[in-house]
Amino acid sequence: MIRDQSLSSKLLxxxxxxxxxxxxIATIYPVLYVLSASLSSPTAFNMGKVSLFPVDFTLKAYLLIWEAQTVPHSFLNSVIYTTLGTAISMLLTTSLAYALSRKKLTLRRFYMVFILITMFFNGGMISNFLLVKNLGMYDTIWAIVLPTAVSTYYLIIMRSYFQAVPEELNESAYLDGANDLVIFFRITLPLSMAALVTIGLFYAVNYWNAWFSSLLYLKDTDKYPLQMVLRSIIIRSELLMQSIKAGEVSANEMASTDITSIKYATLFVSIGPMMILYPFIQKYFVKGVMIGSLKG
Amino acid sequence: MNQVAPLTNSPIKRRSRWASSFKKGWERSKYLHLLALPGVLFYLIFNYAPMYAILIAFQDFQPMKGVWGSTWVGFDQFKTFFQHIYFWRVIRNTLLLSLLELLIVFPLQILFAILLNEIRKNFYKRFVQTVSYLPHFISLPAIIGMLFMFLSPQDGPFNMLLTKVFHIEPINFMGISEWFRPLYILSEIWTTLGWGAIIYLAALTNVNPDMYESASLDGASRVKMIWHITLPAIQPTVMIMLLLQIGKMMSLGADKVLLMQSPLTYEVSDVISTFVYRRGLEFGEYSFATAVGFFNSLINIALLLTANWFVKKTTDNSLF
Structure with missing residues (x-):
């Protein structure tokens, strides 16, 4: 490209x-600040000394949340929900997407309409809640991993991926006596590893970050995922503070300084896994969205 | 009997031929149907079964009596909502938040994509992109949690800074109605700026670089090129995204607002979905909340169809 040396180009x-x-800066700074604040001593933080890097480095906040057990326990819950949820989602999504990707499927259009309708009509929050209750899934892990197991959007992306597998491969396998089940497991799935990773990651991130289904369907706080605990530790307590007059809090000043660094540490624990994995997995996400946007 | 050959075009024959070809096709794709079955069951149970529960919007539903035992009340629940003192409040708040999103967040994403497209150094461009997608992967409780902690009147760094520099009393940002909408939109920008730009960048990858080259040989400035090459290239995508945005104007989700709001800010923060959540699940008014939700989804469908019709009329694009 020939360089445009005009003033407007330089201004641009x-x-x-x-x-x-x-x-x-606006993206990185808040995240970095949370990490630094969680690693600083509460006194230094309260004096407003923390601006970019930890001051009076300490791991006390992390030790405290480890000992209190709520956060580690809910972390484990989140890991379980994410793993089981992603497995169920992938099983349902890939098998349905594969069936829909094959032209020879009878009633293919009917299936598509049947699925696409749900993008426009749905029962709504209350109906879903009553369904989960009636199925006896309220306050169980199934309420977290089943109702949102298939995302129609990811299903369509998955289907486009499968459609890209050459039909001749299916035909020749078919002539060799393989049925569609064999073709799906032995040929199509191994050929679509990149797609499986992409969609699997999408699901995993969604399950890890999910909290609303726990608010709706979980009663027992022992079953709460990390995001729900984060909500109670930070947001609920801030709201509580709003309703308490400032004067009454000062009695617990010492305790509340620890609480602040605990909040920052909890927040970092909840976003930490994503931050660590993100650089390695982000290219899959972008690819997934590109395909979704071009073919959707 | 079998000897009596019917006319080739008789309806019976045609139907049986159709049936036999259908049967053959079914036979050939039976394993595919088997593979589709679990997914289809999922849709039936978790998407279609709740639709049936919309019936309770026309009832005075009692969980003990079930859908068939409860009293039918016709449109009473809807009438109650239309006459409700909060009817206009939730409609107005939902519309205003969506409108602000449409007018501020949506154009910013497009602008960001256009500016990114002007970076020539590939490594730099990819780095900025990668960083800008990051907030999309942070959970809502974490994002709103940061907002609460940074703005906390007790020990939030932002208030500490205000006190130090301007010597003013700490401001309880999250508890003041006037701050709710700006903070909602600001956090929305933070979360979606980079991620929302991807779709336009994808559209821009289809632009032939020769177009920029020949334009610059003709002496066009870069600003001119943005206007005459970049913008037309993303215009169809912009139209479709605009359409989608308008289509979901009234379907603002409950999750983010629920995290941000408190009774102190209900006047500006209570939207239809949070109203449904509170009345239905906190107060147990199932029928009333379902009626509100159903009314809301009817508006959504109408909005989407209108927007689609409008875009189809004015441009060549449409969603369906």
């Missing part, structure tokens, strides 16, 4: 770089 470059720097 300045605007572009300024915007990018603002976006970079």
């Amino acid at each position: 470059d300045i605007v572009v770089h300024a915007v990018m720097i603002v976006v970079l």
